[in-house]
Amino acid sequence: MNAYHINNDEIKELKETMGFRVGMTSWNGFVESHPEGCSSTELIGFVKEQMNPPYEQKDLDNYLQTILRTFVNFIRGARLDTPILE
Numbered sequence: 001m002n003a004y005h006i007n008n009d010e011i012k013e014l015k016e017t018m019g020f021r022v023g024m025t026s027w028n029g030f031v032e033s034h035p036e037g038c039s040s041t042e043l044i045g046f047v048k049e050q051m052n053p054p055y056e057q058k059d060l061d062n063y064l065q066t067i068l069r070t071f072v073n074f075i076r077g078a079r080l081d082t083p084i085l086e
Contacts, residue, residue, distance in 0.1 A: 007037040010075055017071045021051035040068055
C-alpha cells in the first residue's frame, strides 16, 4: 500500500480513532513535532510503538492501514475540499 500525506490538523482529529490506545501526552508530542504533517507509514509506526494495550491482530500493518484510510477519508469527505484516497 502506498504511503500518503496526512496534514497536522488531520493528525489531531485522528486521536480519537487511530490514537485511542496512545496516551494524550505522547499523541500531542507527535502532533507538535510534525507541524507539516507526516506520512501514513510514519503515523502507523508511531501508533504501533506507543499503543497500550497493544493490538493482538496478526496482520497489524494491514489492519492499521485500513483503519487509517477509512478515517482519513471520513475527515476529508467532511471537508469536501481535500481529495479522498482510493
